Amino acid sequence: MSTNLRILATTAADFDTSFQHVLHWSAEQDHAIEERVGSILADVQARGDEAVLEYTQRFDGVDAPSVSALEISQAELQAALASIPAKQRAALEAAARRVRSYHERQLEACGRSWSYRDEDGTLLGQKVTPLDRVGIYVPGGKAAYPSSVLMNALPAKVAGVGEIIMVVPTPRGERNALVLAAAAVAGVDRAFTVGGAQAVAALAYGTKTIPSVDKITGPGNAYVASAKRRVFGKVGIDMIAGPSEILVLADGSTPPDWVAMDLFSQAEHDELAQSILLCPDRGYIDRVKEAIDRLLPDMPRKDVIRASLEGRGALIHTRSMEEACEISNRIAPEHLEVSAREPHRYEPLLRHAGAIFLGAYTSESLGDYCAGPNHVLPTSGTCRFSSPLGVYDFQKRSSLIEVSEAGAQVLGPIAAELAYGEGLQAHARAAELRLKGTAQ
Amino acid sequence: MSTNLRILATTAADFDTSFQHVLHWSAEQDHAIEERVGSILADVQARGDEAVLEYTQRFDGVDAPSVSALEISQAELQAALASIPAKQRAALEAAARRVRSYHERQLEACGRSWSYRDEDGTLLGQKVTPLDRVGIYVPGGKAAYPSSVLMNALPAKVAGVGEIIMVVPTPRGERNALVLAAAAVAGVDRAFTVGGAQAVAALAYGTKTIPSVDKITGPGNAYVASAKRRVFGKVGIDMIAGPSEILVLADGSTPPDWVAMDLFSQAEHDELAQSILLCPDRGYIDRVKEAIDRLLPDMPRKDVIRASLEGRGALIHTRSMEEACEISNRIAPEHLEVSAREPHRYEPLLRHAGAIFLGAYTSESLGDYCAGPNHVLPTSGTCRFSSPLGVYDFQKRSSLIEVSEAGAQVLGPIAAELAYGEGLQAHARAAELRLKGTAQ
Numbered sequence A, B: 001m002s003t004n005l006r007i008l009a010t011t012a013a014d015f016d017t018s019f020q021h022v023l024h025w026s027a028e029q030d031h032a033i034e035e036r037v038g039s040i041l042a043d044v045q046a047r048g049d050e051a052v053l054e055y056t057q058r059f060d061g062v063d064a065p066s067v068s069a070l071e072i073s074q075a076e077l078q079a080a081l082a083s084i085p086a087k088q089r090a091a092l093e094a095a096a097r098r099v100r101s102y103h104e105r106q107l108e109a110c111g112r113s114w115s116y117r118d119e120d121g122t123l124l125g126q127k128v129t130p131l132d133r134v135g136i137y138v139p140g141g142k143a144a145y146p147s148s149v150l151m152n153a154l155p156a157k158v159a160g161v162g163e164i165i166m167v168v169p170t171p172r173g174e175r176n177a178l179v180l181a182a183a184a185v186a187g188v189d190r191a192f193t194v195g196g197a198q199a200v201a202a203l204a205y206g207t208k209t210i211p212s213v214d215k216i217t218g219p220g221n222a223y224v225a226s227a228k229r230r231v232f233g234k235v236g237i238d239m240i241a242g243p244s245e246i247l248v249l250a251d252g253s254t255p256p257d258w259v260a261m262d263l264f265s266q267a268e269h270d271e272l273a274q275s276i277l278l279c280p281d282r283g284y285i286d287r288v289k290e291a292i293d294r295l296l297p298d299m300p301r302k303d304v305i306r307a308s309l310e311g312r313g314a315l316i317h318t319r320s321m322e323e324a325c326e327i328s329n330r331i332a333p334e335h336l337e338v339s340a341r342e343p344h345r346y347e348p349l350l351r352h353a354g355a356i357f358l359g360a361y362t363s364e365s366l367g368d369y370c371a372g373p374n375h376v377l378p379t380s381g382t383c384r385f386s387s388p389l390g391v392y393d394f395q396k397r398s399s400l401i402e403v404s405e406a407g408a409q410v411l412g413p414i415a416a417e418l419a420y421g422e423g424l425q426a427h428a429r430a431a432e433l434r435l436k437g438t439a440q
Helices: A015-023 A031-047 A049-060 A074-083 A086-110 A146-159 A177-186 A196-205 A222-231 A256-267 A282-298 A302-312 A321-331 A343-349 A364-369 A405-421 A425-433 B015-023 B031-047 B049-060 B074-083 B086-110 B146-159 B177-186 B196-205 B222-231 B256-267 B282-298 B302-312 B321-331 B343-349 B364-369 B405-421 B425-433
Strands: A007-009 A114-117 A123-130 A133-137 A163-167 A190-192 A215-217 A245-250 A274-279 A314-317 A335-339 A355-358 A395-402 B007-009 B114-117 B123-130 B133-137 B163-167 B190-192 B215-217 B245-250 B274-279 B314-317 B335-339 B355-358 B395-402
Touching: A007 A015, A007 A282, A015 A314, A031 A049, A031 A196, A031 A222, A049 A196, A074 A177, A086 A146, A086 A177, A086 B114, A086 B123, A086 B405, A114 B086, A123 B086, A133 A146, A133 A196, A146 A163, A146 A177, A146 B405, A163 A196, A196 A215, A196 A222, A245 A256, A245 A321, A256 A274, A256 A282, A256 A302, A256 A335, A256 A364, A256 B425, A274 A282, A274 A302, A274 A321, A282 A302, A282 A314, A321 A343, A335 A343, A335 A364, A343 A355, A355 A364, A364 B395, A364 B405, A364 B425, A395 B364, A405 A425, A405 B086, A405 B146, A405 B364, A425 B256, A425 B364, B007 B015, B007 B282, B015 B314, B031 B049, B031 B196, B031 B222, B049 B196, B074 B177, B086 B146, B086 B177, B133 B146, B133 B196, B146 B163, B146 B177, B163 B196, B196 B215, B196 B222, B245 B256, B245 B321, B256 B274, B256 B282, B256 B302, B256 B335, B256 B364, B274 B282, B274 B302, B274 B321, B282 B302, B282 B314, B321 B343, B335 B343, B335 B364, B343 B355, B355 B364, B405 B425
Parallel strands: A007 A314, A133 A163, A133 A215, A163 A190, A245 A274, A245 A335, A274 A314, A335 A355, A355 B395, A395 B355, B007 B314, B133 B163, B133 B215, B163 B190, B245 B274, B245 B335, B274 B314, B335 B355
Antiparallel strands: A114 A123, A123 A395, B114 B123, B123 B395
16 A cells, blocks of 8 residues: 655755645634633633633533532542553653653753852852742643653753642543553642633633642643733743654664654654655665555554655655755754764754654654653744753743942943943943942 | 832731732733734735835835845944944943853853763763854834843854844934944844834845844834734744833842932833832831932933832832842842842842842942843743843754663663553554564
8 A cells, every 4th residue: 555655856856846845834823713712811810710610611521519629639640640550650650760860960951050250259140940830731632641741740840840730621521540640650739620721821820729820831732822822921831832743864774664663653643743754865765665655554543644644744865964964954853863873973963953863773752752851842943943841941040140349340330331321320320329439 | 309109018907909009010912013013024924125125114214225225234333333432332342241251151051062871871961052043133213222232142142143133223214323333242243224023024034135033032112022922933032021120128238329229220211110129127218218309300311210110119118138038029020139238148038030139239230231141131020930031042952862772672661651551553663663573
């Protein structure tokens, strides 16, 4: 069974046009969704718990006497952890251990306060502190990902966030034991079975029962994305995610089945997900294509995979690995596999990627679950200016300045000169008052 | 002449209500501005240079034959630097030196790539790279701040950004020599005399003449703020700034005139700026009030200062310095002065602030111009979750993962277990294919 997967070559005259066509994707904002989300936010802000309860009843079919009744207790989280198969629990705990350990290294590498004194004894630096309270949105229903609970909660935990509040919709009251177990493993402090724009509103503004938070992270549907965008400024948010993407740079040395399955593992997320292979070896591209055709019929999610590969996928024959790296930089993919014998030869050429997976053994799926780094990554080319979710997203910095008396004598005249130049005389006078011999 | 500046006491029964009243400020979004900005963005995206030229003519009264003619050459930037008084130039260069040096320390402290290998030889880490190209918006007209050019461009420069594009409106063609000189000192690569939403659109989408950038930083009016908000996602942006704020925590040991002038130096920015003093010594509060009344009539910007102090300022008598610290955490101010004999006694109690100025000699104005740390700081309580502009805003991170063959044997079963639990079979199979003894 042949997949109708486009094969392009960089040597073709119309390559740029076909390539642009493959890449094109734009997040259309649905006007109707925007309007409804706006009114849900305003309603929750005005009526609090009462509004949250009504929307939860209407959208999730959950009847509860109060928002307090929607809270999942710590005992229930622990019970969920006890209820799942031992093998699943062990996997969850092993993944959590590795993710925690990676983020602890991240904290050490870039999350500590620092300061120094200059020659005048003036102290300069930055104090790094965790956020007081964060909210984690976890999708419910068919796409419930316990791994996302770990990936959002653990960096917050490692950063030292005071309190982590999880919200998760439970359509028709169905709770996902693996999601609750992951919350127990990650150390989520409180959890509410509330979802959608109403959950984002409750976290941003606070209600009598649900405390307001300083930042909201986690993926969600179009309503959740719109709500996060709108409350940004009142609270912090992480990125707004687009469809997932994988780009494989292959030199032809990896078993073709491995690469085919890596392309599938992105494609199976969503029909809009994008899987692209770049390779200078045309024969290898054919072998990967053959593996795709052979392996696809056995995949449970074959319909989604096929739609994604045929709609947005591509196998691209390049002149060289170096050209493949250049094209990769133009794409700026979320996941970038360098499936090559000497991956470190190409890594320095790669400027833009959410995560770089080096070598044939590093399947993207290992990174998704348990290698350690975060699986929340910038999509749609936004890795040009943004980064994986990390400890730094749950910390903020305050500049520290302590000017010595001697320092004030040096800095005062400089500040005053510039302040007068900007017409801000009080700024200038404040600096000048600190000069010795200035009349008080 | 007495200023009608409110004095509150935390012991008063109605303190919480009056305090909330002082703090209340909300960024109303003007619907008319939103609509106009939306259409300007769409127009620049569709018509490029032509649209930029038309809006620049219409809004700034600048007639030019082409957008190329709006570019300020490096020679013109250097000429501006040569044209300003020697004392001004020296101040600009000294400030730049200190700001650069601080941000170099920041790069060292938190901006380097890092990696480690786990016990299986698996490599994990993060690669930190500068953005390719950034745009800096510099306001023109009456509020032209050369110090903002330094504060935006220098961290980008230190981060290693490939190209820095400055845009600055020049109403009726008036160029501010000090702004251009600052651009020369900071090493801005290209500069265009374009402003408003049309400048933001040109930087976000690119035109034939103005290159598209990866991130846009810098302050602007309501049109610029709205445009930045709208292009966010296509490009990165820094924060959207609200009115400036200063909070002074005083133990009564600083000369009252110094504190009065520090409060003025925030108030003189804008009638909406906020200046608050917290102090446990009621007699000292009266002395500061006396200094305010005495010094105000001599300030050139006394009308703005009075309006700001009377509209949004407050002198608050607290029970203790510790209580003052708690209130400061509730306010989460942009600028926080600890004007006390033992500032380090209180610093650990202060959780939320853009910048903390320790000790009587550290006037906020020294920090604004030349102490070294950035003066672009989170306002309106957003320092609860965001940070001063810094080198980190001009870098992004890519996770690095290289799983060893041995590592794949350990990680594969964990990833597969969790992937099956989430119903993502291709993810599971991709991990399992890397296990030894698996049929290819």
